[in-house]
Amino acid sequence: MSLRIALLGLLATKGPASGYDLAKKFEHSLNHVWQAGHTQIYPELVKMAADGLVTVEHEGARGRKIYAITAEGRALVTEWLVGHDPSATVRSETALQAFLLALLDTGQAVAVVERIKAHFQARLATLDCRPGGLFGQYALSLGLHQARSGIAWADETLAALRHEG
Amino acid sequence: MSLRIALLGLLATKGPASGYDLAKKFEHSLNHVWQAGHTQIYPELVKMAADGLVTVEHEGARGRKIYAITAEGRALVTEWLVGHDPSATVRSETALQAFLLALLDTGQAVAVVERIKAHFQARLATLDCRPGGLFGQYALSLGLHQARSGIAWADETLAALRHEG
DNA sequence: GGGATCATGTAACGAGTTACATGATTTG
DNA sequence: CAAATCATGTAACTCGTTACATGATCCC
Numbered sequence: 001m002s003l004r005i006a007l008l009g010l011l012a013t014k015g016p017a018s019g020y021d022l023a024k025k026f027e028h029s030l031n032h033v034w035q036a037g038h039t040q041i042y043p044e045l046v047k048m049a050a051d052g053l054v055t056v057e058h059e060g061a062r063g064r065k066i067y068a069i070t071a072e073g074r075a076l077v078t079e080w081l082v083g084h085d086p087s088a089t090v091r092s093e094t095a096l097q098a099f100l101l102a103l104l105d106t107g108q109a110v111a112v113v114e115r116i117k118a119h120f121q122a123r124l125a126t127l128d129c130r131p132g133g134l135f136g137q138y139a140l141s142l143g144l145h146q147a148r149s150g151i152a153w154a155d156e157t158l159a160a161l162r163h164e165g
Numbered sequence: 166m167s168l169r170i171a172l173l174g175l176l177a178t179k180g181p182a183s184g185y186d187l188a189k190k191f192e193h194s195l196n197h198v199w200q201a202g203h204t205q206i207y208p209e210l211v212k213m214a215a216d217g218l219v220t221v222e223h224e225g226a227r228g229r230k231i232y233a234i235t236a237e238g239r240a241l242v243t244e245w246l247v248g249h250d251p252s253a254t255v256r257s258e259t260a261l262q263a264f265l266l267a268l269l270d271t272g273q274a275v276a277v278v279e280r281i282k283a284h285f286q287a288r289l290a291t292l293d294c295r296p297g298g299l300f301g302q303y304a305l306s307l308g309l310h311q312a313r314s315g316i317a318w319a320d321e322t323l324a325a326l327r328h329e330g
Numbered sequence: 331g332g333g334a335t336c337a338t339g340t341a342a343c344g345a346g347t348t349a350c351a352t353g354a355t356t357t358g
Numbered sequence: 359c360a361a362a363t364c365a366t367g368t369a370a371c372t373c374g375t376t377a378c379a380t381g382a383t384c385c386c
Binding site: 098 | 170171195198239253254256258287
Binding site: 168204 | 377
């Protein structure tokens with residue numbers, strides 16, 4: 001369901017687009033939130049068209065098909081946003097790494113935490129220099145908060161590891 | 166792969182266990198990090214035994230099978246922890262909701278953000294009163310950081326929405 | 331004996347990834 | 359004309375969820 005919502009959300013906020021465009025937008029604007037490649041997007045658009053959530057607005061050059069969101073599609077996004085329980089599923093490989101840090105010796109653990117810290121720093125840098133329009137402002141701010149708290153956790157953990165090691 | 170790692174990690178830190186035990190541990194100690202039900206765990210343990218990562222240590226009452234991690238299994242967890250790229254996949258339905266907030270009118274958006282805030286508060290409360298042994302201390306601390314930053318984001322966003330609305 | 335919990339599984343389906351395959355158009 | 363990019367798809371596979379199914383044991 002989340003893939004549908006993401007696609008409908010992109011069509012709603014950025015206007016009609018082809019599967020190819022949507023795949024690019026996943027790469028550039030949505031990829032720290034959700035991922036999907038063209039092999040998942042193309043068949044999903046076909047199903048969504050069959051379900052009346054999108055329509056093929058017109059076909060362009062090179063077989064390019066432009067999809068537009070329908071009223072039914074808009075209703076579905078709104079319904080999902082308003083009704084979706086945020087506690088449903090969380091899967092974080094980084095948190096799993098944190099969970100299992102105790103299995104490593106101190107040197108290895110330090111290396112892992114440093115890698116995690118570098119990852120959050122890179123994300124912070126990416127988000128910080130956005131021209132502003134690429135992300136919804138609220139998602140941008142959430143990303144910043146999360147990156148900063150990840151870095152704070154890493155610093156705290158590194159200090160603890162170095163103290164005990 | 167992450168399911169294997171999670172199972173091996175539990176077996177490594179908490180000792181031999183049955184599929185049933187592992188499913189319980191997923192519910193109680195790992196569930197804000199990774200989820201898996203018994204229907205996924207039982208077949209995976211069989212495959213892992215075939216791959217030499219775990220062994221059936223003995224069979225107990227009621228067909229209970231106790232699995233233990235092997236040296237090969239330990240090596241795999243360590244390798245994964247040390248070598249895994251944290252930037253791989255992140256999928257957050259909450260972040261997707263944040264991304265799409267602009268599609269809602271202010272009243273609806275406020276309701277959604279308040280729900281998200283309540284969710285993070287509930288998690289904070291759960292983590293805060295842990296006896297300490299249930300989570301690895303580093304994962305616990307990461308969870309606390311994330312919950313607090315989620316609440317901070319929600320407060321900021323609610324203020325912004327109320328200001329504009 | 332009856333309900334709760336222990337304990338294990340299978341089957342069908344949906345979601346997501348990787349590899350393969352094809353052809354049109356633009357740019358150098 | 360060759361390489362890059364545009365543009366769409368299929369097939370095979372793995373991962374994850376939901377529904378179904380079974381039987382043992384414990385406690386009242």
